[in-house]
Amino acid sequence: MKINKITLFLLFFAIGTVLMSCRTAEEVTEPEPEPTVTEESTDDDNDWMADEPEEEEEVQIVEELNTINFGFDLYSITDQAARQLADNVTLLRENPATRVRIDAYTDHVGGDQYNLRLSLRRAAAVVDFYRQNGIGEDRIESRGLGKAPVPCSQMEMDTDTPGCEKNRRAESHPINPTS
Template sequence: MKRIIHLLVLTLFLVGGTVVQYGCGSDEPVVEEPVDTDGDGLTDAEEAELGTDSNSADSDGDGLTDADEINVHETDPLNADTDGDGLNDGDEVNSYNTDPNNTDSDGDGLTDGDEINNYETDPNNTDSDGDGLSDYDEVMTHDTNPNNADSDGDGFTDSQEIDMGTNATDGSDPVYLDEDTFSTINFDFDRSTIRSDASEALMSNVETLKEAPAFRVRVDAYTDHVGGDQYNLRLSLRRANAVVDYYTSNGISEDRIEPRGLGKAPVECSESEMDANTPGCERNRRAESHPISTLKYQKGM
């Protein structure tokens, strides 16, 4: 009997990581799955072509698999920081939601790395504190805090101060006068002359006005309820003008002062408030000084 010895011929073809095997007794090829040693979604053959490590799913150690870098994010699987902004690709994608292929995701002029690591600003928002100034301008131009809309805490936003020409890092600029800043003075019965105690109070008002050039003053003068309306209206105007004369004689420009004689005070004095030795009551014989801002913006608005 003639023995026929069949030789087993095994031919391997490696094409794109696919193994084609021809085996014993069959002309049909057996196709095996492509080899992906590190399980990163790229075949070993593809990794060889890319230059990545087929034994490491994350060749550059940035927290993204080589396959995700190539197929999803289009980043460099051999460079942990594709855009060179100081943040690795994995952190940009997974932690900060920034663009790993753009050094400045929000286009404000600061790199994503600087926003995260140096200024603690939002790399996806050009104006982190919402004050109307870009983070870049705050840091590089105005030296203001990009995380605080009012860097100096004076009640005006940084952008308002820049617009007004005041110092956004100096809480005393601009000088701002609240409604109750000025002192009120009183008069003797049926008189419009400035008493000595009233003079001291008005001088304090003068000094305040000199320190606050952005403010004018409105003088509202009143009388008590003794006498006729027309007489008291004229008396109140004389009192207002007496205050104006005091202000102007002490260096306050007349165009900064608005006098108003308003006649009898709107609220009568109670019986207990009436003067002991003269008619009426001193509380209503008064001149009030009210600050009027000429600033473009109002504090806190």
């Protein structure tokens, strides 16, 4: 029977692997028995239990997040809105158990279907901002709700564009964990 070099190499490799995986007598240690508590033990005997106090992590509550506004017929985030959202990101990073829900609206100019699509794009822009700044998608909900529920009064209307800025908004609502 002829043994070639590859077979010989594989044989030595297998034997080496088996020998390397074997534990020596020094490596085998007996587990330490756990302390037992008897009726005769005193408070001093139970000190081993006090070594690791169970501290419950305090859950922070985020009360409020900034709302941003949009220009007429736009869904891009302005520099001012980005600063406000950056403040929200800081709060969300400091409170990783808190989630966020974005509700986006439009003013009352235009048709219902158009405004619904525009509000969805506004909500998506805020979600993208949060995601790009480290907030996990699993912590974000969003809704485009179309026209704001309360129309602007004549006093609140923009002077340079139709509608009013206060209704062209995306609200970020904190969703805090329950205790």
